[in-house]
Amino acid sequence: MQVTEARGRALGTLMLAALCASIGGALPSFAQTRGPQSVAPVAEGLIEAVVNISTSQAIKGPQGLPLPSVPKGSPYHEYFDEFFDNKNGRSAPDRMVSSLGSGFIVDGKEGIIVTNNHVIDGAEEIQINLHDGSKLKAELLGKDTKTDIAILKVTPKTPLKAVRFGSSAAIRVGDWVMAIGNPFGLGGSVTLGIISAKARNINSGPYDDYLQTDASINKGNSGGPLFNMDGEVVGVNTAIISPTGGSIGIGFAVPADTVAPVVQQLRQYHEVRRGWLGVKIQSVSEEIATALGIPESSGALVAAITPDGPAAKGGVNAGDVIMRFDGEDVNSMRSLPRLVARAPIDKTVPVEVLRKGERKTLQVTVGRLTDDEEKTLGGDDKPAPGGAEVLGLKLSPLTEALRSKYGLDAGVKGAIVDGVDPKSPAAASIKPGDVIVQAANEPVAGPQDVARRIDAIKKSSRKSMMLEVEDAKGGHRFVSVPVE
Incomplete structure (x- = not known):
């Protein structure tokens, strides 16, 4: 059926009126604004501070395919080498390659530009192309490979448009x-x-x-x-x-x-100086949280302490769970290194730890992280005299023979695991040669200490127990094992 233009307009008016009536008489926002609100006013004030970064660097030329050999003395030998530029074994010349990226100006007077390190990595020449088409040579002031950030400096004739940093903590998902x-x-x-x-x-x-x-x-x-x-x-x-x-x-x-x-x-x-705490940490799993009685799997569990490090001097112990650092919550194991890294060196900060079910606030003076410090972040079936067999683990006192067998230092103390039942729940996390140095946050002098801790845990109706384990390489870790 054909509909005239006038009739079509009339039908449209009726439909719009019906829509308005169905929503209480108000026009929907899309009918009033012709689309989302424009961000042009924001963009216009910022776009001049964003720059193009052009880099160039020389890389070795390709060797190419093997060339046929011509016997020396041949009348064509000299011309062959000249044609292929292969005389005296010369390889193809170096070639220049270019790359492009972006950056932004944070100090227009001093000419400071922020970009990614991977944009300028290895560059021999860096050129800044400004929004107005002008070009400036740039020098590298510093870079940080761990955050992929680099800063450049140019010398402008007049101050450049710059932008400022805001708070990324304040921004929300959905903004x-x-x-x-x-x-x-x-x-x-x-x-x-x-x-x-x-x-x-x-x-x-x-x-x-x-x-x-x-x-x-x-x-x-x-x-x-x-x-x-x-x-x-x-x-x-x-x-x-x-x-x-x-x-x-x-x-x-x-x-x-x-x-x-x-x-x-x-x-x-011209470098980044990060804070250092001197602890080796691990995540608080749900099992460990249950063993510790923590309602949430949050914080960072201290597995080992660097002797004479900031944490050791401040009273932090292995087995502590760091819950807050310098007034900020430690929401996960990964958040603690970031908080410590940005803390001012030599600043004394409050560190809240959970120890044996109680919260304690310690005062720790932050140290400076170095490269070296960053890199460190089966037998007889019957237990030996004084030994014990619990949770599918055969525990023995640390004798000289067992120290020699498993390569343990004389300073290691605890109960050594000399055998593991492969069907036991503990087999997934503990192996022969491991030494249990703490059980339920209490030091272990020998196998009987572990057995007594297990009995106490069972009487308290808890279903798992946390053990601190040291291996032959001196590495510490915490594991949670079922006690039922």
Whole structure:
């Protein structure tokens, strides 16, 4: 049936009126605003501070395919070498390769630019292409491979447009963010999205704490800023997950709360000086949390203490669970290294630990992390005299013969595991040669101490017990084993 234009308008008016009546007489927002609110006012004030970074470096030329040999003395030998540039075994010449990335200006007067370390890594020349098309040579002031952050310096004739850092801790999942990049030197490009997740660990380094966003981050956008709707930098766009190389809505940015102190230290020292606590830690699993009586699997369990380190001097013990550091909650094992790393060196901070069911606040003076310190973060079926067989473990006193058998130092104390029933629950986490040094947070002098702790745990109606175990290499770990 044919509908005239006038009739069509009339039908449209009736339908709109019916829609209004169905929702209480109010027009829906999309009918009033013609789409979402524009972010143009925010972008216009920021885009000049985002730059394109062009780098070049020389790499060795390819060797190419093997060339046929011509006997020396042949009348064509000289011409052959000259044609293939292979005289005296010369290889192909080095070739220059270029790469492009993005960055942003944080100090327009001094000409300080922040970008990713992987954007400028290995570069022999760095050129900054500004939004207005002008170009400046840049020098590298400092870099931090662990957070993938680098800062560059240019010498501008007049102050440049700069942006400031905001709080990445304050931003919430679902908040709008805007990514600006200058990937090909053609000018800034703007993409919009939300924060999809926080505290993402993508196994790229020891301080992973990424913001995840669906704002498009494409090739060449690495090193560009991620802004909140107040125009503050809340992250540095760093990585994407994509099978094609283009954005599929999974991008990651280094949080501003991580970047800002790194930038400050690189400007001041040309290196990053991180705090150090001197502990080896492990996650608090649900089993260990049950054994400790912790209602939530949070905090960082101290597996070992560095002798004479800051934690040891401050009274932290192996077996403590660090719940708060310098006034901030330790929500997981991975969060503690980040909190300690950004703490000022030589500052005395409160450290709240859970010890034997009680919370204690200790005062610890933060040390400085060095490379060396960072790298450290079956037999007879019958028990020996004084031994015990519990939980499928054959425990024996530490004799010289057993120390020699398992390569244990003279200073190791506890009950040695000289056999494990493969069908026992403990077999998954304990092996022959391990030494139980603590049981239920109490020191172990021998096998009978372990047996007594197990009896006490059973009488308390708890279903598991935590053991501190030391291996032949001096490594400490905590395991939770069922006692039923």
